[in-house]
Amino acid sequence: MSLQFSALNRPSLAVGLVLRLPRKGKFLRITHVFRTFVYVIRVSDADDVRDARLPFLMPLSRLQKLSEDAGATWGTLSLPVALSEAPLNDSDRVRLDSTWELIEPLVTKLKKDPRLLVGRRLASEIRQRAIDTGVHYITIKRVLLRYYYFGCRKRALLSFPPGPRPLVMRKGKSVAVSGDSKKKNPPKRRGPKSILTATLGPNKFSPTAEDVKDMRKCLKRLLRKGVTYLTEAHDEYLKHEFRLRHLDEYTAYISDQCQEPVTYRQFRYYVTLEGIIEDDLAKNLRLKPRNEGYKNAHRAMGPGEIYELDATGGRIILVSKKDPTKKLGTPYIYIVVDRWSRYILSVYVTLRHPSHEQVATAVQISITSRDRFRFLHLDVDEDRWPVGVPPVSLLPDRGSEMTCRSFQEAVAGELHIGIINPQPYSPDAKAIVERLIRELKRRMKTSGLKGVFAERPLTPDARLEKAKAAEAATESIWDLYRILIKLVDEHNNRPHKSLKRNLLLRQAGIAPTPRKAYLWGLDNITGLQKCELPTEDVRRILLSSDTATITDGVLSYRGRVYESANAEAAEFCRRSPRRATTIRIKVDRTAPFEVFVPSQSDIWAPRGIWAHFWISEGAAAELGSVTLDEEDALGPSSKLVNKAAEHEARRHRVSNVSAAHKRPNRRNARTLSRKEQNAARALETAELRAELNGKRRSMGAGSAKKPPVGEKWREYEGAERHNSINKTRERLGLA
Numbered sequence: 001m002s003l004q005f006s007a008l009n010r011p012s013l014a015v016g017l018v019l020r021l022p023r024k025g026k027f028l029r030i031t032h033v034f035r036t037f038v039y040v041i042r043v044s045d046a047d048d049v050r051d052a053r054l055p056f057l058m059p060l061s062r063l064q065k066l067s068e069d070a071g072a073t074w075g076t077l078s079l080p081v082a083l084s085e086a087p088l089n090d091s092d093r094v095r096l097d098s099t100w101e102l103i104e105p106l107v108t109k110l111k112k113d114p115r116l117l118v119g120r121r122l123a124s125e126i127r128q129r130a131i132d133t134g135v136h137y138i139t140i141k142r143v144l145l146r147y148y149y150f151g152c153r154k155r156a157l158l159s160f161p162p163g164p165r166p167l168v169m170r171k172g173k174s175v176a177v178s179g180d181s182k183k184k185n186p187p188k189r190r191g192p193k194s195i196l197t198a199t200l201g202p203n204k205f206s207p208t209a210e211d212v213k214d215m216r217k218c219l220k221r222l223l224r225k226g227v228t229y230l231t232e233a234h235d236e237y238l239k240h241e242f243r244l245r246h247l248d249e250y251t252a253y254i255s256d257q258c259q260e261p262v263t264y265r266q267f268r269y270y271v272t273l274e275g276i277i278e279d280d281l282a283k284n285l286r287l288k289p290r291n292e293g294y295k296n297a298h299r300a301m302g303p304g305e306i307y308e309l310d311a312t313g314g315r316i317i318l319v320s321k322k323d324p325t326k327k328l329g330t331p332y333i334y335i336v337v338d339r340w341s342r343y344i345l346s347v348y349v350t351l352r353h354p355s356h357e358q359v360a361t362a363v364q365i366s367i368t369s370r371d372r373f374r375f376l377h378l379d380v381d382e383d384r385w386p387v388g389v390p391p392v393s394l395l396p397d398r399g400s401e402m403t404c405r406s407f408q409e410a411v412a413g414e415l416h417i418g419i420i421n422p423q424p425y426s427p428d429a430k431a432i433v434e435r436l437i438r439e440l441k442r443r444m445k446t447s448g449l450k451g452v453f454a455e456r457p458l459t460p461d462a463r464l465e466k467a468k469a470a471e472a473a474t475e476s477i478w479d480l481y482r483i484l485i486k487l488v489d490e491h492n493n494r495p496h497k498s499l500k501r502n503l504l505l506r507q508a509g510i511a512p513t514p515r516k517a518y519l520w521g522l523d524n525i526t527g528l529q530k531c532e533l534p535t536e537d538v539r540r541i542l543l544s545s546d547t548a549t550i551t552d553g554v555l556s557y558r559g560r561v562y563e564s565a566n567a568e569a570a571e572f573c574r575r576s577p578r579r580a581t582t583i584r585i586k587v588d589r590t591a592p593f594e595v596f597v598p599s600q601s602d603i604w605a606p607r608g609i610w611a612h613f614w615i616s617e618g619a620a621a622e623l624g625s626v627t628l629d630e631e632d633a634l635g636p637s638s639k640l641v642n643k644a645a646e647h648e649a650r651r652h653r654v655s656n657v658s659a660a661h662k663r664p665n666r667r668n669a670r671t672l673s674r675k676e677q678n679a680a681r682a683l684e685t686a687e688l689r690a691e692l693n694g695k696r697r698s699m700g701a702g703s704a705k706k707p708p709v710g711e712k713w714r715e716y717e718g719a720e721r722h723n724s725i726n727k728t729r730e731r732l733g734l735a
Helices: 045-052 060-067 090-112 119-133 136-148 210-223 230-239 241-245 247-254 266-273 356-367 370-374 405-414 428-446 460-472 479-492 505-510 514-524 535-542 567-575 618-624 627-632 635-661 675-695 709-732
Strands: 005-007 019-020 027-033 037-043 056-059 073-077 167-170 173-176 306-313 328-329 332-337 342-351 392-397 544-551 553-557 562-565 581-587 594-597 609-615
Touching: 005 618, 019 060, 027 136, 037 060, 037 090, 045 136, 045 460, 056 060, 090 119, 119 136, 136 635, 210 230, 210 266, 230 241, 241 247, 241 609, 266 553, 306 356, 332 356, 332 428, 342 356, 342 479, 356 405, 356 544, 370 562, 428 479, 479 514, 505 514, 553 594, 562 567, 562 618, 567 609
Parallel strands: 306 392
Antiparallel strands: 005 073, 019 027, 019 073, 027 037, 037 056, 167 173, 306 332, 332 342, 544 553, 544 581, 553 562, 562 609, 581 594, 594 609
C-alpha cells in the first residue's frame, strides 16, 4: 500500500512533517522537535511499517542541508486508505482505545524528556512498560513505532486488513519478511485447504510481488478497453500473464494435474486494494451486486414444463460474409431457456425484423436436430448440445411478434402449448432469460468480436462508441453465431448457482450443470406434464411458409435446384406440369438445405406424407454458409451492384461500336499476289510476336523506313539463294 505525498511550500517544523528525499520512495518523518535538533524516522510504503527502525537524532543544520538538495521537498503523507476510511464500530473503538492505553504514558514521557529517545534508554523504557502492562516487549515496540511511522496519529493504530505477509524484492527475487527475520524462504500459501486437495493434491503456489503486479496490469489493460468484470479479468490473467510467467504450473493446471493456482478470491483481493485503479478506469469496473439472498421465486416442477423466450437487439454491427465492405446493421437474437434446469435450448440470430415466423424458428431450433449447424460449418453435435423436448408452457416476452394473433393461434391452438402472458412492465417475470441475455451481451463484449458496443446509444458517449464500432465492424452473422454457440456451450456445461441448491440433484450425485440437470430430469422426474403432440408434428407446424416453382419435374427455390428425397417427392415431380407453376412449401430458414411440400398444397400432389426435397450439391456449394436472412439483407445492394455492372458493360460495348463507325473505309485496298500475300502474312505475324514479347524497337525519327513489301521479299529471296550456293560449294569441295 503506497502513501500519498502532498507537497508544501516552506512549512514550519512540526511533528508529522515529511521531507521527501531525492531517492524515489524514501521519506524522513519528524517525530519530535526540540530547540537545536529533531528526531526523525525513515518512512517508505505502508507495508514497511513492520520493519520500521527507531527514531534517530538529527541536528537542525543537517536537516536544513538535506532540504536544500536538488529534488528534496517538504510535505505530508496521508494515512493508508484502509486506515483513514475504515468505518469504526463499537468493537473497533474499544480495540483502538485499549491499544492507545498501552503506549500513551510512554508517548507522554518521550515528549517531555528527549534524553529518553536515545536507543538504549528508549529500549529500557519500552521494556519497563511491557513489564507494567504484562504485554510482550515486541508488541509494545511495534505499536509505538507504528504510531510514529504514520505521523503520531491515534487512528494509525488500527489493524490492516488480513492478508499474506508482505513481499520485498531483494536481488531480483521475492522473499517473505516476518518481523525482524530476513530469511529468504518462499512464502507459504495461507487460508483453508480446498476440498479438491484429496483428488488433485495440495495447492502449493503462492503469489509473489511480480504476480501481484501482473494481476493489476491485466485488470488495467482490460479496463482501458471497456467494461470489465472481475471474473473475466481473472480468466484473462490465467490465460496470458500467468501462463507467460509460470508455464509449468499453467500446463499442469490445464492438463488437470493440480488445482487452480490463483483462485478468484485471491485475484479479487489483490486487484481491489485501495489506490491501484485510477478514477477514469474505475468507472469501467463492474463488481458483483449486493447479495439479497436466494428467493427461488421462479419455480418449475421439472425440465420441459416452462420455457422462457425472449428477444434482444444484438449490440454489434455485422457485415456481409461474401463482401465485408457491406454493413448489414445490428441483428436480433432470440433465446429459449428451460426454467427448471437453466438449460439453453435455442439461440437464433436473424437480420430480419421481429415477426411471429422468427419466434417460431427460435422455438423450432430448440426441438430439432443440431445437424442444421453443419450447414453453417459450426462444430456442434447432439452429444454436447442435446435436443430438447416440446414444452408444456411457454413464457414469451410482450413483444408484438410474441403477442400477435398468428403466434398465439399457432402455439396455443395448433401445438396445444400453453402461453403464459406476463404482466406489463414486469421483466422479473422471466428473470432467468433476461439474466442470460445480459450475460451473453457481456461475453460478446469480451470475446474479441469487432464492431461490438457495450451500452445502449442513449448518451453522447454511447453513440460515439456505436459509431466507432460501425467503423471497426468486420464480423458476419456466421462469426456471431459461432461465438454465441460457444458461449451457450460454456453456460450449459458449467456449474450453476441455483442448481447447487437443488436437493434432488445432490441426492442423485448429478453435477449442477444445466445440461446434465436437464437430461437427468427428463429421465428420472416422474409425474411431469408432457406436450401432447409428437416432436415431428411440432416441427412441421413451426416451419416457415414460402413459395417455390416447379417446371417439368424440377423444383426450384430461390433460384436453386432441389432434388427428390422420398417417393412422394418423386411422384410429385412426375405429376408436375411442363410450364412453370408456383407452389407452397415449408422450409427452415436457418437451414434451407431441405424443403417440404405439404400434401394439401395442390390438388395434383400425392396425399398423406409430405414430399421431401434435398438441395443439390451445386446449389449447396453456391449457398455456402450464408443464411437466407443474410441473403435477403444483401438483396438490395446486390441488385445495385449487378445493375451497375450491366450498365458499365453495355456502355462500353456501345462506345466500342461508336468508335468502330469512325474507322477509315478500307474497301478499296489493293489485292496482293500470292507471293506478296505470304510475305505480308509472315511480316505481320513476326511484328505481332515481337509486340507480345516486348521486343519491338521503337520507331524513332532517325530510324529507317520499312521497305516496300516487294523489295523486302527480294532481299529475303536473294539472301536465301546466296546461302544455298555457299552450302553446295562447301559440299563439292569448291569453297
